[in-house]
Amino acid sequence: RPLLDPSPPLPALYVSFGFSIFAFLAALFLIPAVGPTFIKANLKGRDLLKVYSDPIPESQGLVCASIYILLLILFIPFPFSTAVASLASAGGKSDRGLPDGASASLHHELSVYLSSLLSLLIATMLGFLDDVFDIRWRHKVPIPLIASIPLLMVYYAEGGNTHVVIPLPLRGIFGVLVNLGPLYYLYMSLLSTFATNSINILAGINGSEVSQALIIALSVILNDLLYLPWPIDFRIPLHLLGNRAELEVGGTWHAGMAYGSSELVGRHLFSLYFMLPLVGVCLGFLYHNWYPARAFPGDTLCYVTGMAFSVVGIQAHFSKTLLLFFLPQIFNFVLSCPQLFGVVPCPRHRVPRFDPETNLLHPSKTLFIKPPSKLASLILHTFATFRLTELTIHPTTGNILEATNLTILNLFLLRLGSMNEKRLVQALICTQIAGSILAFVVRYGLAGLVYDG
Ligand code: UD1
Ligand code: MG
Secondary structure (H helix, E strand, C coil): CCCCCCCCCCCHHHHHHHHHHHHHHHHHHHHHHHHHHHHHHHEEEEECCCCCCEECCCCCHHHHHHHHHHHHHHHHHHHHHHHHHHHHHHCCCCCCCCCCCCCHHHHHHHHHHHHHHHHHHHHHHHHEEEHHHHCCHHHHHHHHHHCCCHHHHHHHHHCCCEEEECHHHHHHHHCEEEEEEEEHHHHHHHHHHHHHHHHHCEEEECCCHHHHHHHHHHHHHHHCCCCCCCCCCCCCHHHHHHHHHCCCCCCCCCCCCCCCCCCHHHHHHHHHHHHHHHHHHHHHHHHHCCCCCCCCCCHHHHHHHHHHHHHHHHHHHHHHHHHCCCCCCCHHHHHHHHHHHHCCCCCCCCCCCCCCCCEEECCCEEECCCCCCHHHHHHEEEEEHHHCCCCCCCCCCCHHHHHHHHCHHHHHHHCCCCCCCHHHCCCHHHHHHHHHHHHHHHHHHHHHCCCCC
């Protein structure tokens, strides 16, 4: 069952590329045009790391999400019209409707596409509500879980695989494949929650949110391109890589599925259709969000981009590879856990501290008003041993008085020294790119050591 028709010359892919240029231009022109309207509606924020306090339009991610989702809706006829045409001609019944089975397969493909749109819409709504009402953590965490149900049902309906391929050294104990069953669905819904929130907590300096999204989207696109049937011959080395696709957790695992199979190509085309316009809006928005920012993304942008990634990871069956593109976010999340789960106090903003005299950023600190719990002390001392945080200790009691906030941005400032905001966001971008390079090495280089393929 091909997800979308892969027959060359892939006209829908060209349309998608055109749409993403349009998305770029739309974001570029609309963001400054609607800014004053957002400020009037009180959707504004102060740039915390500047000397001036002019209001900056906030939740401009709503503009990006609107452009993105509307273009995805306008795009629907393109991949499906080529699919209809080829199915109809294959069955020889072009004027009397589709051949048997083709209509069911088309319905299936449509349901994949529409459930993805539904999840994106829920993410937009949640993000915007969060911008307006500042929803509390424990209230907003379960919502992406619910938003992932349409995706999971479609995955279930297509008989989505819940097997995991066991690495070579462990096969003696577990065998080649292990069926995770319902646990696999739990994993996928947690993936949506993680993807939507992890960018939001690595935020607060100009350009940080959208540049993370941009690099992840470009990495996904690069990965998708590896699976397309290219006419030129750099296919030969890729042939080896493509076969490993069957080892993807949750991929429909059957030995015959090789590089260039229409099912595999179709899935990666689907992913490209969702990622190309996302790159367009992100680039357009980055222009206005770059230091010094004239527009803020708000939670809306973080949630929509995160949901777009989990949608393609789940629907196109490469969630494990996708998680590899989130290495900086995973690190930042693990580092943040003590503050997120309330063991260590978490101030409203954990962004670095700004020194207006020198225009430099320094690590910000969380203060202990009452002595930390045993657990908090243990965690913070362990983190301090690994130089992940810096503690201020009471000289006589030995209690922790202050600790630098547990984020990757503060960690950069601790390890690399104080720097200005633009430098810090460049450091973040370099880390994200390095993470993606490492991800490709792990996925296509090292996977051969632990899996046969
Ligand atoms: C998350 C972080 C918080 C961080 C905040 C910054 C956690 C648990 N929460 O909270 O620590 O301080 O994001 O976005 O890690 N802002 C800037 N410059 C920017 C972007 C944002 O100064 O480039 C400020 C603006 O005042 C803006 C505000 O951050 O109004 C937006 O914060 P919001 O997205 O509502 O914070 P949270 O996502 O709740
Ligand atoms: Mg936010």
